[in-house]
Every structure is written in C-alpha cells, then in structure tokens.
Amino acid sequence: MTLTMTETAVGVPPLAGFTVGVTAARRAEELAAMLERRGAQIMHGAALRLIPLADDAELYAATRRLVEDPPDITVATTGIGFRGWVEAAEGWGIGDELLAALGSGVLLARGPKVRGQIRTCGLVEEWSPASESSAEVLDHLLARGVDGVRIAVQLHGEPLPDMVDALTMAGADVVQVPVYRWAPPADLGPLDRLTDAVLCCGVDVLTFTSAPAVVSMLARAAERGVREQLLDAMRRHVMVMCVGPVTAAPLEALDVPTLQPARSRLGAMVRHLEAEMPARARRLPVAGHRLELRGHAVLVDGELRPVPPAGMALLRVLARRPGRVVPRAELLAALPGNSGDEHAVETAMTRLRTALREPKLIQTVVKRGYRLALDPTAQPAGGHCA
Incomplete structure (x- = not known):
C-alpha cells in the first residue's frame, strides 16, 4: 500500500536519513545522544575548547579585589562559569569569603542555569531576564542607575565590551571576572572535516550552541581560505540551527539565515529540529x-x-x-x-x-x-x- 501525500512514515525516526553537524565542545555528547535517538547521523567537529582559569593570576586578582571590597551588584552569566569561580576560590582558601562578599550585594542571573548554581551555593538572585540575554541585563542595570555603583561582571569565555563600556560610561566601577576563556580546539582535524562536509553538502544541518563556536569556525575557515564558500553553503544549502539568539547573532550579521527554538535549551533545539526536518x-x-x-x-x-x-x-x-x-x-x-x-x-x-x-x-x-x-x-x- 502506498502513502498518500498527507501520510507519514510509521516507525521511522524523525531525523533518520539526515546528517547533523555538531560544533559544540561542552555537552557535545549529550546533544549527539539526543539527535541519535531521533535517528540522525552525527558528524562532530568541536569549534573550540574551554580553558579553565583556576590557576590564572587575573582571576585570582579579581577575586581578591572583590573579597576585600565587595561589589554592590554581581552579574553572573553562566552556570559553569559561576561554579568554576567558586571552586577556584575554594582552592585558594577564600571560598567562604567570596560567597560572603557576593551575598552582601545584589545578584543578577542571566539565565536559569546560573540561577541554579547561585542557589546551590546558598545565595539568592534578585532578578533574571526572560530573554536570558546580556543585552536585557544591561538595560535593567542602566534603568536602575549605576553611577558610583561597584559591579562585578562574570565573563563567559570572551570579553563583554558592550556591557562593560556602557556601565563604565554610566559611572559604574566595573570589575571583570574572567572565569574561563575559549580557544581553538587542540586538534583541528575534526573541525576541518566538518567544514569540508558542509562545503560539499555532506551535512544537512549545522548546529551551534555558542557564539564563540561560530566565530571560531569562521576564523578557521578563513585561515584555510574557504570562509566565503562556507558562508555561501550556510546561506544556500545547509540549514543552520542555533540554540538561541545570542548564538545566532554573528551569523545573522553575515546574512546567514538561522533557526532557533523558542527557549534557549538543547532539548528545545532538538525538538525544533525533529519537527522541522521531515517537513523540509x-x-x-x-x-x-x-x-x-x-x-x-x-x-x-x-x-x-x-x-x-x-x-x-x-x-x-x-x-x-x-x-x-x-x-x-x-x-x-x-x-x-x-x-x-x-x-x-x-x-x-x-x-x-x-x-x-x-x-x-x-x-x-x-x-x-x-x-x-x-x-x-x-x-x-x-x-x-x-
């Protein structure tokens, strides 16, 4: 019996027959497992790696400054970063002092993951943006007024010049906390192979879970002389799925169309993908x-x-x-x-x-x-x- 136009295949996973490129470094296995359960074939090429700064002098200096002169407001941007910061302070023997300093002021959490880490540490956040974006956090701070206010900003792998500069110009004393940073992957082979697969239409969907991953993949493509070809493939042949608007921003600035789930979560991204691909x-x-x-x-x-x-x-x-x-x-x-x-x-x-x-x-x-x-x-x- 043949299928009519409105019938769907029974027993065929929604992503079966599709190849999904995964650029994530952190939680890549979790994302790949969710996609594979839905039938997808995975091609993984991490676009970056996470470098903890537990032994970094800059992180220690920033932490010591905040312990000695506690901030009025602390902006916590990522769960893994906030947890790593506290763990580093504990390793230096000043963990309790750091929590006391942060708890003496106002805590703002950029999203639910960091909010959970704040509460795990026995602290309570005052506010968290619905959009989970740094831009909304900045708007919130400027609206309440920051002239003369001491603000600690936990960075999330790369500088936040727009936020830091805007707060500084508004009169705030900003202490940047570089908990970790992103760097290119130690082994570039998997990323290069993933890029080549995108160029020859061997990948149906390319996924990104962070803006630094986008920047890193494009930078590596530029080093190899294929950046424009990669952008052309993403504009014309390969569907690009981003976990949220912050991740998608560097691509959309280059006129690359992206799909994003309603909520910036891995699970929501996978569910959006399993609904989208069979329809295409x-x-x-x-x-x-x-x-x-x-x-x-x-x-x-x-x-x-x-x-x-x-x-x-x-x-x-x-x-x-x-x-x-x-x-x-x-x-x-x-x-x-x-x-x-x-x-x-x-x-x-x-x-x-x-x-x-x-x-x-x-x-x-x-x-x-x-x-x-x-x-x-x-x-x-x-x-x-x-």
Whole structure:
C-alpha cells in the first residue's frame, strides 16, 4: 500500500536519513545522544575548547579585589562559569569569603542555569531576564542607575565590551571576572572535516550552541581560505540551527539565515529540529510509490533506504525536474569527484537503483538520459532537500 501525500512514515525516526553537524565542545555528547535517538547521523567537529582559569593570576586578582571590597551588584552569566569561580576560590582558601562578599550585594542571573548554581551555593538572585540575554541585563542595570555603583561582571569565555563600556560610561566601577576563556580546539582535524562536509553538502544541518563556536569556525575557515564558500553553503544549502539568539547573532550579521527554538535549551533545539526536518523533505509520487528524499537516504513507501552519496547526488538532480529527462552530462556534473567519464553516471545509477530496490522508479531514456517516473495525476510536495 502506498502513502498518500498527507501520510507519514510509521516507525521511522524523525531525523533518520539526515546528517547533523555538531560544533559544540561542552555537552557535545549529550546533544549527539539526543539527535541519535531521533535517528540522525552525527558528524562532530568541536569549534573550540574551554580553558579553565583556576590557576590564572587575573582571576585570582579579581577575586581578591572583590573579597576585600565587595561589589554592590554581581552579574553572573553562566552556570559553569559561576561554579568554576567558586571552586577556584575554594582552592585558594577564600571560598567562604567570596560567597560572603557576593551575598552582601545584589545578584543578577542571566539565565536559569546560573540561577541554579547561585542557589546551590546558598545565595539568592534578585532578578533574571526572560530573554536570558546580556543585552536585557544591561538595560535593567542602566534603568536602575549605576553611577558610583561597584559591579562585578562574570565573563563567559570572551570579553563583554558592550556591557562593560556602557556601565563604565554610566559611572559604574566595573570589575571583570574572567572565569574561563575559549580557544581553538587542540586538534583541528575534526573541525576541518566538518567544514569540508558542509562545503560539499555532506551535512544537512549545522548546529551551534555558542557564539564563540561560530566565530571560531569562521576564523578557521578563513585561515584555510574557504570562509566565503562556507558562508555561501550556510546561506544556500545547509540549514543552520542555533540554540538561541545570542548564538545566532554573528551569523545573522553575515546574512546567514538561522533557526532557533523558542527557549534557549538543547532539548528545545532538538525538538525544533525533529519537527522541522521531515517537513523540509522532498516528497514525490513516482511509479505508484511514494518517495521522500532526505539527506543521505530515501523513504520508499515509508521504508528508509540508505543511498550512497553519488546516488543521492543523481537523485537530487532528477527530483528538481521530476518526470522530465535529465541529460547524462548534467548528471555527470553533479557527481562528486569531477569525473569526465559518462560511464560514471551509469555506475552510480546502477547503485542508486539497487539501493532504492524499485528499478521502475528511474527510467532510462535511450541516447538522452534518465528521468524519474513521476505519476502524471499526482503533484509533488514537500520541502527543500532536493
């Protein structure tokens, strides 16, 4: 029994047949596991690494300054950063003094994770923004007035010049607390391979969980001379999913469209992705069957059938003009490897038909090329994968 246009495949995970690129360093395994449970194939290339500063003289100096002269307001930006700060202070033997200094003033938490860490330490935050953004924290501080106010700002891997400069210009005494910093990954190989996969359309979705990861990936691409090609691929071929607006900002400033969940959480991002990707799949009524084209696989009447990369390249070209003859030369140009031998098309087509297990789906038109045997009475539907 074939599927109608409104039916969905039963028993096929929502992300089966799609390849998702993961750039995260922290919580990468957790994100990958959630995606894999939904059927996705994962390609991981960490775009950065986290360097704790527990032994850093700058962090120690900032902590000592705040213990000796407690802040009126402390802005805590990340849970891992706040916890690391307290643990570092405990290692230096001044943990209790730091908590007492922070507790003597007002605590602002940028989001729920750091709010949880503040409470775990026995402290209570006064306010937290609904947007979980540093911009809203800054607006809140400026609205209440900061002239003459001593403010500690816990950094989250990179400087916050906009916030620090605005507070300083408004008259605040700002103490920056660099709890950790981001750096390029020690092994650049996985990131380079992920970038190459994006460039050759081997990845359907590229995920980012932090703005520094975006900056780092683009910087590495620039070093390799492929930055513009990477941006072009993200604008045209690869869907970019960001955990929230702060992460997406560097990409949107470069006119790269992004998708974001309603809440800036890994789970919400994965749920958004599992709803979005099947809707984007290309669906075609062909030779009495229902085809659904996904990233590296095809659903034939609801059954998932993996297809080799060369076969998927041919199928995408055929699906752009279903029912019409596509010349061998055009199909040859779509094959990976830049082969000049049209025999490569025949070889890839044979393997494609074998993978689909329905030889009548693709017809050979003698001396002209190939065509998808589109059912004449039905209309194709679905999204962008073709």
